[in-house]
Amino acid sequence: MAFPHLSEVLKILDGALKSNATMSTNYAGLLADKLEQDGERETAVRIRERLARAPTAVAHTQDASRISAGLPVDQESRLDTVDVSAPVKGAVTLHLPGGTANRITEFLQSVRHYDRLRAAQAALPLRLLLYGLPGTGKTQTARWIAGELELPLLTVRCDTLISSLLGQTSKNLRRVFDYVEQRPCVLFLDEFDALASARGNERDVGELQRVVIALLQNIDALSENTIVLAASNHERLLDPAVWRRFPFQLPLPLPDHELRLSMWKAMLGPFVPVNLNLEAVSTKSDGASGALIELVAMDTKRQAILAGKPQVDEGELFRRLALAMALGQGETLASLGDEICWLRKWDAKIFSIRELARLYSVSTRQINHLIQGNHGNAGKSPRKR
Numbered sequence: 001m002a003f004p005h006l007s008e009v010l011k012i013l014d015g016a017l018k019s020n021a022t023m024s025t026n027y028a029g030l031l032a033d034k035l036e037q038d039g040e041r042e043t044a045v046r047i048r049e050r051l052a053r054a055p056t057a058v059a060h061t062q063d064a065s066r067i068s069a070g071l072p073v074d075q076e077s078r079l080d081t082v083d084v085s086a087p088v089k090g091a092v093t094l095h096l097p098g099g100t101a102n103r104i105t106e107f108l109q110s111v112r113h114y115d116r117l118r119a120a121q122a123a124l125p126l127r128l129l130l131y132g133l134p135g136t137g138k139t140q141t142a143r144w145i146a147g148e149l150e151l152p153l154l155t156v157r158c159d160t161l162i163s164s165l166l167g168q169t170s171k172n173l174r175r176v177f178d179y180v181e182q183r184p185c186v187l188f189l190d191e192f193d194a195l196a197s198a199r200g201n202e203r204d205v206g207e208l209q210r211v212v213i214a215l216l217q218n219i220d221a222l223s224e225n226t227i228v229l230a231a232s233n234h235e236r237l238l239d240p241a242v243w244r245r246f247p248f249q250l251p252l253p254l255p256d257h258e259l260r261l262s263m264w265k266a267m268l269g270p271f272v273p274v275n276l277n278l279e280a281v282s283t284k285s286d287g288a289s290g291a292l293i294e295l296v297a298m299d300t301k302r303q304a305i306l307a308g309k310p311q312v313d314e315g316e317l318f319r320r321l322a323l324a325m326a327l328g329q330g331e332t333l334a335s336l337g338d339e340i341c342w343l344r345k346w347d348a349k350i351f352s353i354r355e356l357a358r359l360y361s362v363s364t365r366q367i368n369h370l371i372q373g374n375h376g377n378a379g380k381s382p383r384k385r
């Protein structure tokens with residue numbers, strides 16, 4: 001049988017060899033937690049007693065405020081290049097298709113049983129690349145994973161990182177990775193395609209390339225059981241050098257009908273009127289991302305609350321959905337006439353003249369007038385940006 005918790009023991013040893021007390025104590029704390037979970041309470045207590053006596057008593061912590069002490073800060077802008085959060089298990093909701101959820105579970109299993117897998121030479125480096133359109137839940141998934149693992153999440157926004165590194169040495173970058181190596185956590189490289197676009201950017205290519213290469217080298221230098229997540233909106237921009245470094249790859253699709261239905265239900269909650277046809281709402285939101293659904297649900301809910309209503313208004317929900325989808329498709333609806341014509345085109349049955357008059361608190365005559373006023377554009381699709 002594999003030696004239990006070998007990873008933690010090795011990290012404690014690494015810390016000792018590097019004279020890095022923070023690293024040793026962090027991992028000793030984690031070891032105590034794991035032993036306690038295994039029912040080895042007495043052993044855990046002995047380790048914790050020893051930690052309490054350590055000169056730099058920085059025992060293992062999952063507390064974001066304590067962990068953020070000593071965070072790498074960008075020298076010039078004084079901005080944190082890393083954001084630390086402590087997502088709580090069960091507090092982050094994810095709506096993902098069954099297959100996608102299974103693959104995330106598989107990744108979590110690989111993390112939890114890393115030592116056993118490693119002993120059988122069946123372990124993969126714990127690197128997961130999330131990719132998909134904006135608003136499909138990549139950042140949310142990273143938070144969920146950290147919550148499930150009960151580890152702090154260190155988010156590095158690669159676009160900011162790259163701009164902050166230009167014209168500087170890569171010392172800052174080194175500090176981020178040193179920091180990650182010293183404590184149990186999840187490193188999350190968000191907006192990862194900034195690396196790829198940096199490569200194609202004509203402005204000072206050499207300099208950018210140096211930064212990108214340094215980042216990739218730093219990832220390589222991490223031990224294989226350091227958990228690294230990365231998210232990208234433009235997977236086609238990522239080159240093979242990047243893909244190779246992530247044995248776990250997870251596409252996040254736009255939600256299908258069923259998933260949209262459960263999102264609407266969850267996000268509107270008790271604000272769903274009894275007679276609301278959620279099936280129709282789901283059908284009409286085909287092509288919408290989770291982020292868009294959330295935005296529309298929140299806006300409509302807010303409006304109901306401010307109007308002192310216990311439930312959302314169905315017409316208002318459709319109106320906000322139609323307008324949000326117009327925006328998502330790059331349509332500019334500059335005037336009220338444009339807006340009304342778009343709604344008519346989107347669904348003339350939902351947006352009857354009478355319903356539009358009610359929604360905009362004007363007369364049906366005025367609605368007709370607005371539609372006719374826009375006649376110049378009729379037949380054509382609304383102007384594209």
Ligand SMILES: Nc1ncnc2c1ncn2[C@@H]1O[C@H](COP(=O)(O)OP(=O)(O)O)[C@@H](O)[C@H]1O
Pocket residue numbers: 093094095096132133134135136137138139140141231289290291292294
């Ligand atoms: N699959 C999903 N499950 C749950 N919430 C989602 C999902 N997709 C999007 N959201 C919601 O939309 C918001 C934006 O999603 P985010 O994870 O930031 O998207 P991305 O990082 O892919 O651009 C989140 O705050 C979340 O509440």
Ligand SMILES: [Mg+2]
Pocket residue numbers: 138139140190231
């Ligand atoms: Mg994101």
